Amino acid sequence: MRFINEVISGSYSLIAGLGITIKAFFSPIATVQYPREVIDITPSYRGHIEFVHDLVTGKPKCISCGTCAMACPSNCITVEGEPLEIKREPFHATGWPPAISIPSEKKKAPGYVERLERPLILFELDFAKCSLCGLCIEVCPENAIQFSKVYNLAGYCRQDSRIDLKNRFEEIS
Amino acid sequence: MIVLPRLALSILMVLGFIALNGMMLVYMERKVAGHMQRRLGPMEVGPHGILQTLVDGIKLIGKQYIPPYKIDRPLYLLAPVICFVPVVLAFITLPFSEKLQVRDLNVGLLVIFALGSMTVLSLFMAGWSSNNKYSLIGAFRSVSQSLAYEIPMLLSVLSIVLMTNTLSLREIVEAQSPIPHIVFQPVAFLIFFICCVAETNRAPFDLPEAESELTAGFHTEYSGMGFALFFLAEYTNIVVVCATTTVLFLGGWKGIPLPFMQYTGVVWFLIKLYLLVFVMMWFRWTYPRVRIDQLLNLSWKVLTPLALINLVVTAVVLKII
Amino acid sequence: MEISADRDGNTFYLNMGPQHPSTHGVLRVILKMNGEYIQEAECVLGYIHRMHEKIGESMFFSQFYAYMSRMDYLSAMAYNHGYTGLIEKMAGIEPPLRAEYIRVITVELNRISSHLVWLGAYLLDLGAFTPIMYAFDDREMILDLLESITGSRLTYSYFRFGGVCKDIDEDFIRGTRAFIKKMRSRLKMYDTLVTKNVIFIGRVKDIGIISQDMARRYGATGPVLRGSGIEYDIRKNEPYSVYPEFDFDIPTGSTGDARDRYLVRVAEIEQSLRIIEQALDRLPDGPYRTEIPPFIELEPGDCYFPVESARGEFGIYLVSNGEKRPYRMKLRTPSFSNLSLFNELTKGYMIADAVSILGSLDLVIPEIDR
Numbered sequence: 077m078r079f080i081n082e083v084i085s086g087s088y089s090l091i092a093g094l095g096i097t098i099k100a101f102f103s104p105i106a107t108v109q110y111p112r113e114v115i116d117i118t119p120s121y122r123g124h125i126e127f128v129h130d131l132v133t134g135k136p137k138c139i140s141c142g143t144c145a146m147a148c149p150s151n152c153i154t155v156e157g158e159p160l161e162i163k164r165e166p167f168h169a170t171g172w173p174p175a176i177s178i179p180s181e182k183k184k185a186p187g188y189v190e191r192l193e194r195p196l197i198l199f200e201l202d203f204a205k206c207s208l209c210g211l212c213i214e215v216c217p218e219n220a221i222q223f224s225k226v227y228n229l230a231g232y233c234r235q236d237s238r239i240d241l242k243n244r245f246e247e248i249s
Numbered sequence: 250m251i252v253l254p255r256l257a258l259s260i261l262m263v264l265g266f267i268a269l270n271g272m273m274l275v276y277m278e279r280k281v282a283g284h285m286q287r288r289l290g291p292m293e294v295g296p297h298g299i300l301q302t303l304v305d306g307i308k309l310i311g312k313q314y315i316p317p318y319k320i321d322r323p324l325y326l327l328a329p330v331i332c333f334v335p336v337v338l339a340f341i342t343l344p345f346s347e348k349l350q351v352r353d354l355n356v357g358l359l360v361i362f363a364l365g366s367m368t369v370l371s372l373f374m375a376g377w378s379s380n381n382k383y384s385l386i387g388a389f390r391s392v393s394q395s396l397a398y399e400i401p402m403l404l405s406v407l408s409i410v411l412m413t414n415t416l417s418l419r420e421i422v423e424a425q426s427p428i429p430h431i432v433f434q435p436v437a438f439l440i441f442f443i444c445c446v447a448e449t450n451r452a453p454f455d456l457p458e459a460e461s462e463l464t465a466g467f468h469t470e471y472s473g474m475g476f477a478l479f480f481l482a483e484y485t486n487i488v489v490v491c492a493t494t495t496v497l498f499l500g501g502w503k504g505i506p507l508p509f510m511q512y513t514g515v516v517w518f519l520i521k522l523y524l525l526v527f528v529m530m531w532f533r534w535t536y537p538r539v540r541i542d543q544l545l546n547l548s549w550k551v552l553t554p555l556a557l558i559n560l561v562v563t564a565v566v567l568k569i570i
Numbered sequence: 571m572e573i574s575a576d577r578d579g580n581t582f583y584l585n586m587g588p589q590h591p592s593t594h595g596v597l598r599v600i601l602k603m604n605g606e607y608i609q610e611a612e613c614v615l616g617y618i619h620r621m622h623e624k625i626g627e628s629m630f631f632s633q634f635y636a637y638m639s640r641m642d643y644l645s646a647m648a649y650n651h652g653y654t655g656l657i658e659k660m661a662g663i664e665p666p667l668r669a670e671y672i673r674v675i676t677v678e679l680n681r682i683s684s685h686l687v688w689l690g691a692y693l694l695d696l697g698a699f700t701p702i703m704y705a706f707d708d709r710e711m712i713l714d715l716l717e718s719i720t721g722s723r724l725t726y727s728y729f730r731f732g733g734v735c736k737d738i739d740e741d742f743i744r745g746t747r748a749f750i751k752k753m754r755s756r757l758k759m760y761d762t763l764v765t766k767n768v769i770f771i772g773r774v775k776d777i778g779i780i781s782q783d784m785a786r787r788y789g790a791t792g793p794v795l796r797g798s799g800i801e802y803d804i805r806k807n808e809p810y811s812v813y814p815e816f817d818f819d820i821p822t823g824s825t826g827d828a829r830d831r832y833l834v835r836v837a838e839i840e841q842s843l844r845i846i847e848q849a850l851d852r853l854p855d856g857p858y859r860t861e862i863p864p865f866i867e868l869e870p871g872d873c874y875f876p877v878e879s880a881r882g883e884f885g886i887y888l889v890s891n892g893e894k895r896p897y898r899m900k901l902r903t904p905s906f907s908n909l910s911l912f913n914e915l916t917k918g919y920m921i922a923d924a925v926s927i928l929g930s931l932d933l934v935i936p937e938i939d940r
Contacts, residue, residue, distance in 0.1 A: 083551075086768030090536070096763040097285045097535045097700055106287040106707045118714075120736060122721035147864060149633035209636035209727040210735065215864045223721065286703035382584050386606065386921070452697060453769055461592040461695045462925050537769050538697025540922045541606060 122208045123224035124201055127245045136245050137220035140196045144212035144221065152205035153212060156198040196242060203229065204237035259351040263340045267485050272302040274484040277523075278530050285534045312473035317380055320470070324378035329471065329478035332371035335364040336485045343492050344419045346502040346514030357418040358410070361493055362403060365448060368486060369395035372450075372457055375479070376467035387466030390541055391457035394447060397548035402444035404556035405437040408563040409497050422501035429500035436559045438498045440552050442525075445490040447544070449483065452533035456541055491525040492518075499525075580604055584921070588617050592695045592925045595935030599912070601924065608924055611916045613909055619939040626899040631657055632731065632864050639725040641903065642937040644687055647673075647680035647716075648879035650729040655810055656875035656886045657731050660868050668856045669733035670812045675746065675849045676716060676728060678842040682753070683712040684880035685835045685842075688932045692832070693764060695929040696773050701764055708756050711749045718742055731866065733859030743850055750843050757840060765836065774828040778915045778927035781826060788914075789907040792882020793834045794931055798826030804878035815852070816845045828930035835932070867894050881905050881932055901940055905933045 108115055127136035140157030213221050221241075231237055276291070276299065283290025291298030316325065342357035344350040354360055369391055376388020410416060412433065413424040424430075431438045447454040458466030468479045495501055499521045502514030539547070587598035596617035602610035622641060626634045638653045639646030651673055658665060665673075686709040690702030713723045719738050720728040728734055764770055780790065780798045795802055803820045805813040821837030823830025868890040876885035882904030889898040908931045916924045 082768075089762075089766045089768045092762045093535045093767050094531060096759060097531065100287050100700075100704070101281070101284045103287065105284070105289055106710075107289065109289070109292065118718045118721070120718060120721040147630075147633065149629060149636050207636040207640070207725070207727075208722065209633075210721075211632060211635070211864070214730075214735070282699070286700050287707060288703065382582065386584075389606075455697070459697060459922070461697060462922050464591060534700050535763075536698060537693060537767065537773055538922075539769055540773060540920060542920070543769075543772050 117225055117227065121223065121225055121227070122210065123226040124203045124206060124208075124229070124239060125212060125221045125241065126224040126226075127199075127241055128220050128222050129245075129249065134249065136196065136199075136242065137218045138196050138199060139218055139220070140199070141217065143215050143217060147211045147215040149209060149211065150205040150207060152202040154198065154200040154202075155196070158195045158197060199241040201239045201241055202237060203239055204234060256351075263337065263351070267337060267340070267481070270488055271481045271484045272306065274487065274526065275302045275305075275480070277526070278533075281527065281530045282534050285531070306477065309473055309477040314473055314475075317470045319380045321378035321380070324374045325470075326475075328371045328375035328378060329475040329482070330371075331374065332368060333478045333482040333485075335367035336482050336489060339364045339489045342418055343489070344422060344496060344501060345492075345518050347419075347511040349512060349515055350419060353417055353419045355415070355417045358406065358416045358421070358493075358497075361418075361489065362399070362406075365486075365489070366395065366399055368448075368482070371482075372467045375471065376457075379467070379470040381470050383463040383465070384467050384469045387457040387459075387463050387469070390459075391450065391467060393541070394450075394454065394456060394544060397545050398444045398447040398552075401440050401548060401552035401556040402448065404553065404560055405434075405440040405444070406497060408434055408437045408556075408560045411560070411563050411567055418496050418501075422496055422503065425500045425503065429498060429503070431498040434498065434559070434563070436555065437563075438494070440556050440559070441497065442494055442528075443552065444548075445494060446529060446532060447548070449486045449490055449529075451487065451529055453536040453539050454544055455533075455538060456544060459538055461538075487526060487529060488522065491522050491529070494525055495521045581609060586921075586924075587614075592928060593935070594691060594933065597909075597933065597935045597938070599924075599928075601916075601921070603921070606920045606922075608916045608919055608921065611913045611924065613912055615909075615939055617939065618936050620936075622940045623899050623901055626901075627896055630865050630894050631868070631896070632866070635727045635729070636725070639727060640936065641901070641940050642879060642881065642884075642905075642934045643724055644684040644934055645677075645680050645880035646724065646726050647677045647728065648877055649884060650726065651677050651811070652875060652877040652879070652884050652886055654729040654731060655877060656873060656888055657866070657868070659875055660871065660873045660888065660890065661731070661862075661866055663732045663860065663862060665733050666857045666860060667812070667854045668737075669858050671849050671853050672734050672738055672858060673729060674812055674816075675738070675846050675853075676719070676726075676734075678846045678849075679712050679716060679746070679749075680726075681880045682839050682842050683709045683716075685839050686712075688835060688880075688929075689760065689764070689832075692929040692932075693770075695925050696770065698764070698770070701760070704756070704759070704763070708753060711745075711752065715742060715745050715749060718745070730859060730862070732862040733857070735859070737858040743853070746846060746850060750847055753839070753843055757836070760836065765833070771829065773922075773926055774832055774930065776825070777828045777919065777923050778930060779825060779827045780911060780915065784911070784914065785826070788911045790882070790911055791904045791907060792878070792880070792932075793831050793838065794908045794911070795882065796820060797823040797831035797834045799824055799830075804876050804883055808876060810875070810877060812849075813845075816848045818845050828926055831930045831932075865894055867892065868896075876902070879904060881934065881937070882908065903937045903940055905931070905935075905938045909933055909938055 127138060130137045140155050142155045145151070145153040145155050210223070213223065229237070279301070280290040291301035294300045294304050316322065339361050341351045342354045342360055344353065372391040373388045376384040376391070409421065409430055412430065413421050415421060415424070450457050458468065463469070468476055471479060495518060502518040504514070504517030507513040507516065581602050581604045584601040584603050585598065586601055587593040588596040593599065598614040598617065600612045600614060601608050622637055625637055634653065635650065638649040642649055686705040690705035693701040716726065717723050719736055719742055720726040728736070780794065782798050782800055785795050785798045785800060799822050801820050801822050804810070806820055818841045821834045821841065823834050870890055870892040872887065872889040874885055874887040876883050883902070884904055885902040887900040887902065888896050891897040912928065912931065915927050919927065
């Protein structure tokens with residue numbers, strides 16, 4: 077008797093399972109046909125990093141301080157700047173850290189901070205190593221970098237993954 | 250009737266049907282699977298991906314022949330052929346409609362089962378010769394599985410034979426003129442169909458090629474044309490067993506009369522056939538795989554006794570009537 | 571035909587992996603087989619060893635975030651939570667309450683998505699192809715939700731010391747509520763399609779029974795431990811974050827077979843949904859982050875901080891000598907201890923059962939090798 081019961085309940089479970097799949101067979105599909113349809117990426121999508129467009133000057137805000145390169149866990153950022161030059165700027169009350177602000181010997185004008193600025197020569201990102209953690213963006217004292225929205229990043233060789241952010245910025249603007 | 254042209258035409262038609270049907274079934278399977286999993290399946294080659302299988306076939310033909318290390322070469326090369334030939338031969342006696350039949354043999358049913366049991370030989374050859382332990386286990390499984398499932402299969406068919414007193418497929422179809430046999434023999438139909446699924450190594454009984462356990466089972470080491478032949482044989486085998494089921498239980502080409510019924514009965518035949526194929530695919534994309542001991546238990550402990558009881562009951566009832 | 575056999579001629583060795591469909595990664599298992607029956611199963615690890623502990627010792631504390639999510643890519647949030655919790659505990663940082671709630675919500679969402687992947691993959695191991703598609707369909711909703719706040723779909727680096735890096739918005743809350751509603755109805759579907767299926771039951775019932783004693787002996791954690799009836803969950807037993815404020819149960823099994831582990835995980839999905847629901851209802855306003863300097867230093871000392879990841883107890887033991895980098899870091903990962911059960915579990919079972927047992931342990935190989 078128990079055996080017959082088992083057979084009946086077992087058969088019922090099998091038929092119920094068939095019911096689920098046939099229902100799915102006639103229900104609309106859930107996939108997106110990718111190259112033809114494209115889903116909008118979210119605003120918070122993390123692509124590789126790119127320079128923020130400074131609205132005032134129209135140039136990258138980067139001061140080539142190298143904090144991002146230091147913060148990067150996988151050493152994928154290379155920053156090179158020209159020799160240091162001292163620049164006086166209104167004092168930012170941001171707190172942490174004017175990365176290379178040096179205590180100047182000279183008398184400072186109140187409300188101004190003297191900082192070293194290094195015009196940028198090279199800002200290279202090796203995207204193959206990048207893990208998109210976003211630390212470089214968080215530590216940037218000038219908020220000069222942000223995540224881009226680029227996701228089609230295929231290349232033929234390893235060199236293709238090296239992105240020169242300065243060139244890219246100039247190309248875009 | 251002239252024998253030779255008829256034979257040539259038959260061979261041409263059967264081979265054409267097999268090739269076309271193989272491609273169509275693969276396409277159908279992928280589409281059925283796709284829609285059951287709420288996706289579209291192949292869409293790229295041709296409208297709705299209809300040429301996808303053709304392209305895949307061309308790719309398989311063009312592939313390099315890569316024999317594995319230390320294989321048993323004659324067996325390795327012969328296995329796909331031996332797998333494919335009996336399946337083709339089974340078409341000799343399948344009645345697609347009243348006139349569309351190569352030969353109506355008076356032992357037609359026996360021929361089909363005899364040829365069907367040849368498949369296991371080739372699977373074992375493939376598994377044995379590949380010099381791969383996964384293949385070997387797959388081969389072992391396929392032998393025990395086929396042995397176990399042929400018995401209830403034949404027993405369930407015997408009850409039909411008892412009812413019709415013939416082994417000729419055409420006469421069996423003629424015998425179910427008003428009412429198909431499934432009405433009188435639902436249990437036999439169920440047993441037979443389950444055994445068909447097991448015989449063709451389809452899920453949930455696809456143990457010889459259980460890909461999550463044995464990577465690909467007996468055809469792990471086959472690529473290119475060898476693999477293609479196995480694949481084609483598998484899908485043709487599905488058609489053969491489904492056609493047999495249609496003939497035995499669903500009334501073959503019988504249906505609402507069409508003009509030139511002697512030939513156009515094939516429409517009904519194919520509709521019934523592909524309905525059964527669809528059910529098989531439906532099984533495959535719904536159920537998990539059973540384990541080998543459960544598979545054998547099902548056969549020896551449930552299906553065989555049930556088929557025997559069914560046979561005895563049929564015999565008794567026929568005697569009384 | 572050549573088969574490497576034992577001297578007695580009755581057994582042979584079968585290499586399962588490192589490339590095998592059901593080891594889900596580069597795990598290699600050397601099986602000593604007698605026909606279809608397994609006599610001995612030896613796991614070979616190290617194919618994806620990346621020295622995460624050593625990497626951690628050579629890095630600033632904040633830099634190690636990205637590596638945490640690379641260990642267990644399926645429940646990356648819980649791993650982030652473990653690391654963040656540890657550093658916050660050692661540095662004495664109090665994250666804002668809202669951040670803690672956001673953490674709980676995201677971790678639980680991630681737990682559900684991890685269990686869904688497991689459910690699909692397990693059924694795939696057992697030979698059913700369709701449930702994984704349905705599971706991924708549901709998981710897609712979670713990934714979309716998490717992507718909308720974290721920006722990534724799998725390896726989130728969302729948590730920061732002292733909070734999370736982005737606040738959640740109304741859209742996320744609405745989406746999550748919709749997901750909870752949908753998931754509840756989908757659980758019924760899984761119940762019909764999978765849990766009650768007689769073939770499935772046949773494949774998992776009384777397979778790989780872990781007794782309570784055995785589970786304790788091997789240090790099994792997570793659903794594997796709870797499946798054998800031991801009610802131990804870090805979220806309840808050693809509460810961290812804001813878990814004590816929520817009302818949820820710890821599902822446990824009775825016999826400890828593969829089916830119990832399956833049922834425990836499915837029940838955990840339901841419990842996670844409950845936690846998320848409560849957290850969304852009580853989500854406090856306020857800041858989501860306190861500003862902490864990026865390169866912090868810790869006082870000399872050591873600390874162990876366990877969290878409940880989707881696979882069980884994940885803990886980090888960290889020794890600091892007062893520098894910007896840790897002196898020693900030890901990662902205790904759940905899959906590693908769960909895998910150690912495998913040899914004893916599979917003895918005498920068939921290869922199909924071994925696949926079923928391996929699936930029921932829910933292993934993530936990068937986390938074993940780390």
